[in-house]
Each structure stands twice: as structure tokens, then as C-alpha cells.
Amino acid sequence: MEVMERYIRSRGEAFLSRPNINAVGIGYKMVGGKRTDQLAVQFSVDSKVAVPESLDSEPIPETVSFEGVEFPTDVVQRSFKTDYQLVAAPQKDRRKQRLDPIVPGVSIGHRSATAGTLGAIVMDRQSGLPVMLSNWHVLHTPEGEIGDPVVQPGRYDDNRTDENVVGTLVRSHLGLAGDCAIASLDARHFDGTILDLGRAVNRIAKAELDDKVVKSGRTTGVTRGVVTRVSMVTQLNYGDGIVEKIGGFEISLDPNFRPPSDEISKGGDSGSAWMAIGADGKPSDIMIGLHFGGDAEDSDGEYALACQAHSVFEKLEIEPVPANATVQEVRAENVLATGYDPAFLGEELPLPTFTPTARKDLASLDEKAELRYCHFSVWLSRARRLPRMVAWNIDGATIQYLGRKGLDFVKDERGDLEDYQIGDELYAGNPFDRGHVARRADLCWGSDEEAARANRDSFYFTNMTPQHERFNQSKLKGLWGKLENAVFDEAEPDDLKVSLFAGPILASDDPHYTKPDEGLDVQVPTEFWKIVLFVDRGALALRGFILTQRDLVKKVVRAETLELDEFRWFQVPIADIGAKTGIRFPAVWNKLERLPAPQALGAGPAGARLIESDADFFA
Template sequence: MKSQVENLVRERLALTSARRKQSVQAIARGRAEQAEPDHRRAQRYAFQYLTEQTAITGPDADFLPVAFLQQGMRQSRAVALVREDGVPKGTAFLIGAGLLLTCCHVLPDRQRAASYSVEFGYWLNERGEAPATACYRLDADSFWLASPTEALDCTLVALGERLTGEADLTQLGAIVLSDRADKHRLGMAVNIIQHPGGMAQQVALRDNFLLARGAAGSAAANVLHYTADTDEGSSGAPVFNDSWQLVALHHGAAQDESGALVNEGIRASALVDWLKGEAIGLAPSARQRLIAALRGENNLMLTAQAAPDVNYANRNGYQPDFINSDEITLARIIAPRTAEVAPLRSGATGTAAILDYQNFSLAICATRRIAFLTATNIDGARYIDIKRDSGQPALLPEADSWYEDSRIDSRYYLVQSFYREFSRWFDRGHLTRRSDPCWGTPQEAVRANKDTFHFTNCSPQHFRFNQSLQYWQGVERYILEYGVLQSKKRITVLTGPVLNEQWRQYGGVKVPLMYWKVVLRLGPEGKPQATALLVSQANLLDEPRRIIAQGQQENVPQVDEFRVTVSGLQSLTGLDFSAFAAWDGWQPAPALRADPLPAALIMSWRDLL
């Protein structure tokens, strides 16, 4: 990797050779300000210095106020040493909202992030002691973006669990990313806070000059070239001007045509432009977090959400008579496959091993390590909007966290280790949707929201699955709002994977290819109704996550969503839907698709009613 970075730097140094020579000559004459050929940029930079009154520079004077040292010390709190399995790898720094920036060649792989840690406050005082460090894991599952070494060579990842120390995000602070045009001019001094060679934090202040920036449209357009003392382990360090504003992400160094060692950093403005472009394609919670970071927000709305209440005895679970007096029991539905239900730690087996949560219940298939189905009651009249990431009504967002259920041995269901290992393909997908059981009192709604983040309610869904579905995600809300319901806007949703012989192997796990859903309710005349849906992720599974170059068009596979009969779904799943099969008045036309069962492609929301 070092040789790759050196070769990239060397190639781009060749493109800035003439400009670097001119900058060196201006600095040697004591006229560093003349190194900048862009007079408007030079004026903006000079005006910033006049307004901030941070320095007095010239051929005979180079003064900095004492506050310069205080400001640098404040910025140093956000800088960390990066280690993989305890071995130093480079430097990184917080940019806000609990997001950490480093080089992609320092942290290249999302799957390896779990073996990384970062240590803040690792600097030595006058006694040679590191007084108060704080060590954190990384949480690539909450947030991950990367641009490869040959592009912007950057990785942005969420800070995870604190392992040692006491410093939290507020105390660590953040180094703000900005694309302002007045942060640098050629010939200015640069300052770098870094961990060269894995050493305690060092700062390069002396005889460091910005010599060149790549010309627009060239292969060097996104980089700055500068002199400074750096070493292996400096990659990922922040490069500042004398106002301690970030101007670049230190990327590497190489010898130029004269044999002198010249450093290269990725311009902060290029990073901001790239991140803004990437934000559009992120999930809403991740997008909001990135936007907060780009705004320099660093409040603790991103602290870990509280774990679910482990007093599971207070859960009401799925209510079989929720729709009307005709009980639709979960025990009857899973009866044909009772022998496959995973046992509980209490010794309960079969239908007695159904797990109750707030407003929903589920049963786990022991051999497949995924729920057969979840059954959820939804009372639209008592629905409470629970923010996805804070887990609280009307609060600001924070990162998703998933939890194991102490009532059942984790060997019977998929946990984080699987989703981490196969994160190139799968997201942690809710079976019972996060918002569906969030009704009742505020306390009950909060409890229901947290309960949906149990791994028992999780299934491996291709990362494009949720991006590509329209009707599947919205059928509950559509029926609640537009289905002309007769009974208090109540519905029951049954959903699960198709656990049959159609699967794809990932490690020791047989990942299902299809998912199904049934929505039960009373129609406008009080007549029970059922709508069954089927969707497949089979066409998506050949596509791993990959980095898409900016501006490149993606060929996103189409995911078709089908309406099927309840009786047909019963045959496909091996479950017993006879208690409500007669509620389904829809019948497919003889010519409709019949693989794996007769189905009609859903073309509009009205097709769901």
C-alpha cells in the first residue's frame, strides 16, 4: 500500500513541478505571499487574517499570538491514533456527529473495521506521561463511506463503543470540514497534528509551506503539495492553516524530481464536495448524521440509545383477537412446523417458545436461524411517531443499535457477527417494521420501537432490497390511511422469509430468497379482508457493495413486487393460513405469472385493496 501511495503522489508531483519551484523561490526571497498566483484567493486569505488578527508575518517578523497554541491544543483533542489489532496504522480525526475521518489506505475495509480502535489524548506531558487517553471501537454498521486510495483516499466511519477513558464526544470536539475558498494560499505555513510511526501525538509547525495545488481538471485537482515533517503513521492526519482551519487530509509523501521529500494532502473542499454528493444516496438516518457533521454539529444526539427493557414479562405480544372475535393464533399458523421452532433458555419448546414483544410476537426457526414470521398488531388511531434513531417521541436522531434477546440462545438466530462478515451484501432488515408496533401510551410506543431492534426480528436483506421496494414498505400505512377501514383503523401484519429449499449460502447460513407479507383488517362493511404480497431478492444477490465513482450511473436491478393468494402463500411457506384464507377475495387471472405461484405484478397502490 505504501508503494501505491508513493507512486500516486509521485505522478501528481510531476504535474505541480513548475508551481512548486515558483513557490520555493518566493519563500526564499522572503515574499511567501507572492507564491499565490490567484490574486483573489490571496486577497480573501489576507482579509481573513486581518479580521482574525491571528498573525503578523513578513520578511523580518513571524509572530503568532499565544492563543495559537491554545487553539492547536483544542484541535488536538479530536485527533486519534488508529490501531488494527493493537498495531498502529495511522492517524484520524473527528469531524462532528461522532464521525471519524482517515485515509482509505489506513482503513480500507468495512469488514475489518471491527478489529480497529482509535485512541484520543495520546500525547506526552512534560513528565513523559500520557495523562488521560480514551479508546473507542469503530462502528462501521452505523456509518461507513469510503473513496479508494487512487481517488480521494478517505474513509468516514462512525465512532463506536468507548473501551477506556472518560472523554465523550463533547469533550473530544471536532475539526470542521469546510469548502471555503479563503482557507489557504500558496506560500502559507501549514501545521499537522499527527501520530508518526505510532508515536504519541506530534505537531509539525516549523518550516512547513504550502507549495502547490493541482490545476483544475488535472489528475492533481484534488490535492495540495507541501513541505513538512511526516512519517508512516501520519496518513489520515489533519493539515491546518495558522488559524487551525482544516485545509487537507494528509495522504502521503514521495520524492520529487530533485530528490526532495514533498507531502500530499487531499483538499478539504474536495472532500466536502464528494460527501455532499454521497449524502443523497444514504439512508435517511445516515444522511442526517452526515449533514450534521458537515455543519460542524457535535452534540450528543448521537449517543447510544438505551437497550430494550429486559423485563420481558411486561410485553403484551401479538393479540390474536385484535381484528375481530375470530382469533388468528400464532400457534395455529406455525403448527405445521412446530418441531423446527427454536427452544428458549427456560426449556420451552414448540408453540410455547413464541417470543412476545410490545404489540408483536415471533417464532424462530432453529435450523435457519431466522424467524418463521412475526405477527404485529397496529392500532392506527393510537399511533405515536417514534424517531428512528433516538427511540423517543420527537427527539433528535442517533445511531441504530441492535440487541440480543436473553430468553433464547444466540446460536439460534443471526447476530452482529454474521452481518459484519457479509456486510458487502446484506443490511440488518426489520421483519416487523420499526414503526408498526409504535402505538399505545408513549411508554409503550418507546418500548415497542426498541423491541423491533432485537436480532430475533432481524433478517439478511440485500442492501438494495429496501431501496428498491415501494409498495412492500408502505402497504400498512396505505391501508390504514386509504383502505376505508371499518374497525378503528386496526390491522394485523404477518411477515416473514420463505424458508423453503430456495436459498443462497453465505458462510453456514442459508439466506432466503423471498419474503412474504399478509395484511389483515376489517373492510368498510365489517367484512374481514386479507392481502398477501411476495417479493424476491434473488436478482440482487450477485451484487456486492462497491464504491461508485462520482457522476457514474448505477444500473440498479429492478425488484418486482407481487400480489399472491393467501392459499398459494400457505403452500409456499409450509405454514397454516387456513384461519384467514377465506378472507382473501382476490383471485389471479389464469394467464398471470405462476412461478413459484400465480401472482400479479403490483403496478399501483390500488392493486393492494
């Protein structure tokens, strides 16, 4: 079959250019109207004729050879059309009514289109939000564009489109990857359980020959089928001069479950999710296809067309919604977890990057190294299991003073992140405290919902680094946060807004703390860095600092006793921070940097300046 698949990828489009051929795929050869057990390259034609040349088409050979392998061909008379054009009078059953919560299997469409089917509620990987999945020709249409309103039910079922807007078109695709689109879910609650199937889309799989499947569509409701052709490429006319080749597979009626109408699909079923039938004979939670077309009236049987689910999900950058999630829960977990905002100070500044070695060490989630939380982002070292860099924003005008009652330090369990965090196993029976890199108090701003979420997010171990307990002794309490206090007290930033980057300096010679009985060996950082960005009288500015046991002016390395009175703040060039951390700061940052003057009190030859009081931070 693999050779056949490569043959279709290589030659399929050439065959579709012939006037009478409308589809090509792999299926079982038909003889005398009955299926044989022999696989063949199967061609669909609009009509069979004795003399193909009369249709200006070359005859299809009985066998073809490719890569040294010979296999048979088969010709079947079938023609296809898209399934969104409706012909029957609307029936006001539940599938065609306005619903809240909205569920898959019901009428939906572009505001100016007729109606199709909402196939599934899925998660947009770009935004982390729940979105609605259907076809390009249902949600986008030839006349539409990104951002257009989407209505539920579709206009054919209820022409009060202004009242029925449920979201807007987010992304779409029409081509070999499929006929597919997603729309935002803005104005309704949702239940991802597909109507009359009792299952939501929790997994996806690739369709194979003889797979048994079921769909729930706007027009024909629940129908069952069997996959009869795979690796298909079908050419369809979408109107307005749009003719596209769509990849996917073919489904025929399951003879053991014939619907009353004997129709596997009709107009309005486009966008339905084809779900795999489980071993128990019931619908599973596995989606294998997205319905996009049905057979024409003069075809030799009942057939439907579907895009491969895995191809659609990859192209649209979507994934299944977590089981039993509600729109409120999804939004609480994703809408607020937008991370660090690079345009927070009015001008969008590029993020720092990393040296190749540091970049390879970063943990990732969904192939992205930036781990986003409410008001802050983390870049996590896999080897050290500590944050390499944390970035956050502070809106001093909307700070809320929240307690920490009921909040525990926890590991972030998304993906495989748990493997790259040090938890409570480090902090028992020793002088180390869990030190927030982004201070909890700095993150609690904005709406009540935002502040509460940021307060909770601040306790993830991805935002923690071990700090000696004497950081919190009364006479020197808040040493790590002195800089944030000083920027508001001394620098007086415009609009009381500040952005910060910080983290431990993960040096190769950091001392080890071990618990042999528990197999614990952690290198404890002895230096920390912080960069503050702010707007001063309309101009962006930044300064870099290091909190260290080392005397950066006299260049004397003190004994690494981890005692608090050895730690002091120094202002340093951000280039020095980059050299120590493997972080590359953008060139534009250098233009914003305010370095101490060489003659400044306490300035050393390398531009480091000892901070002896809060007033010195921004002197």
C-alpha cells in the first residue's frame, strides 16, 4: 500500500487534470458491482463510457507500474459535491436551534452562508482558548475573510444573524491538508459532547481501510459508515472560480446500520466529526475525520468524503479540549496565563535569546520554551531544574494586596515539566527557603480574577530558587525585592509600570547540596541577576544588577558561606549578565541602558557600582 500511496502523491494530480476523473485513491477492486479482496488504485469518474476519447480523456490502463511494482486499477462512477448547500425545508429540531451551551453536531455557519455542522470543540494551541471546528466552506466561504462573524444556528435555519453571533473566524485552510476552519467561542458556554453520540473529541487517529465510523450531522443526524478508500485526493468546485484538490478518505454506508433515508449524508452535514467505533460497537472519543462532502445523486452508491483528523489538527494548530472542561475553566486556565507582555511599556521590545548551549538546556511545553503564567513567563533549565530566566510585568496602579492563605508550593505538571523542577524534597531540614524569582506581591495586580490567578501561579516551583533563610530575617527582610521597591520610590516610572527580567546565575562551580539517602544532589546558586525596564519622562530605560557574594569592585571572591551578610547589590552592564548566564540581550536594549558614570562613587574598572542604599539603585 505504501508504494500505492507514493504513486498517488506523485501522479494523482495529473490524473485529476483529465476532464472525466474527479477523484483517485486506494480501495478494493470492484467486479460486477461487488467488492473483491484485491487492493487497487481506484479512479472515480463522472460517467463510464465505451470510448473515453469522446470525453477528451485518455483511457485508464488496467494496471500501472511504479517503483518496480505493478498493481491493478479500478474505475467507479461517482461524482462529489460539497455538503453545505441545503435543499430541504428547515425542520426546527434541536440541531437547528440556537443553543447555550453549544454542542457539536448542530447547525453553524458564516453569517452570509447557509448552514453546515459544528464538528467539535477543540483547543487553539496559539491562544490556549476553546474554538469551534468545522469546514472552510462552512465558516469561511469564498466571500469571507478572517475575523468575519460566525452564527449558530446557520443563517438557513434562523435568519436573525445579529442575535445569533457566537464567535469570529480565526483560521482556515482549503487544500490537500483539508477543508477546515476554526472560529472563536465568544458568546456561549459549551459542552464538548457530540449530540446523540455521547462522546467528546479527546483523541485523534488516522483513518485506515475498513475502519468503522460514525458522525452526527445537522441534517441526517447520526449515521454509520465504513472507510472504503484512503490516501484520496479529490478535486471539488467550491464556486466563484475556486476549484481545489482536497486530501482525505472515503466512507460508505455501514450495511449493518442503514439509516431510514438510506443517505450517509446530505447538504448541511459538512463539518461533522467522523468518530471511530470502539470494540464495544459504540462511538469512541477518537476523531479520525472531518466530513466535507457527499456523493452526487447519480453516483453508484452512498459515499462521503472526510479530511484526515490528524492533518486538520496539525494544519490549524489545534488539539482536543481536556475532558469535562467548561469554557469558564478553560478561560481561567488559559486566557489569564498570557505570560510576560513585551509591549507592556508602550513599545514592544524583542525578547532576549540564548546561546546554543543554554537554548538546548531549556524545557519546553508544546515545543515552546517560554512557559506562560499570569503576568509572568519562565524559561526553565532542564539540567539544573531551576529557572534560567523569569520575565514579569508590574502595574503599580492596580496592585492588590492578597494573602497567601490556602496556597501551597506546587510543581507545574503540564507536559513533562514536572521532571525539570525541584520540589519540597530540597527544602526540608536545611537553611534554604523557597525564593520567588518574580515576587508574589509584584504579580498581584489587575482585575480580581487576574490578581487571584497570579497569586496562585507565583507558587509554582518553576518560579522558585533556593535562598538562604536569612534572606527573610527581620533586619534585612526583602533584600531580593529592594530593587522593585526602589524603582517605584526613587525612579518614579511613568504610569507606575515596570517590566523585569531576573534569575539565578547557574554557574558550573556552584556548591552542591546533597541528601545521599534520598538521591538528591542540587547545585545552589550564589549569585542572582535582575534587569529593570521602565519609562522615565517618556523615554524607555533599563538598568542591570547582580546580587552576589563576590566583591565586583575589588574583584575579591569571598568564602561561599551562603551567609546573608555576604550578599550585596551591584549595578553592572547587561553585557556582564549575558556573559554569566548564556542569555543574549537584543542590541536595542544596549541603547536603552543607563550605566553608572566612571567617576561615580563606588564604581569599579569594569563599570560595576556597589549599591549601598535604596537611593543608589537609580542614582
